[in-house]
Amino acid sequence: MAKAKERENFRSRLKAVGLRHTLPRERILAYLDRKSIHPTPEELYHGLKKKGYAIGLSTVYLNLQVLRDSGLLWEFKDQKGNTRYDGFTSRHHHLFCLQCGAIEDVLLQELAEFDPEPIRRAVEAMSGWFVEEARLELRGVCPHCQ
Incomplete structure (x- = not known):
């Protein structure tokens, strides 16, 4: 039941900003929904792969950009200039x-x-x-x- 509720939460968040629900978007949002996680796109990609999800690096980059532009993610640079993403908006x-x-x-x-x-x-x-x-x-x- 908790998984269904979580999935519906992601769907409604996507819908609220005019985005279509897709599995990669849901998985990216779920991964970034944890407190104090700020991965680079590559770290996010490897984290999703480690969870067993079949996703391409280009799909991660494309969806991070779409989710950032819609306000569902925060993008910032770390002290080394790496681009990082934050699901806590x-x-x-x-x-x-x-x-x-x-x-x-x-x-x-x-x-x-x-x-x-x-x-x-x-x-x-x-x-x-x-x-x-x-x-x-x-x-x-x-x-x-x-």
């Missing part, structure tokens, strides 16, 4: 470990003192750009590497 920031490369989510409510809005407005006024969103990157050393 509520506004949040990331902690990056400079030694092991670990990435951890930081929720906005955990940073009560940080308000990116004044920074966004100042940059817009200074540059003439429209800044769609401001993200904070925190880089340091994780507890495991300390």
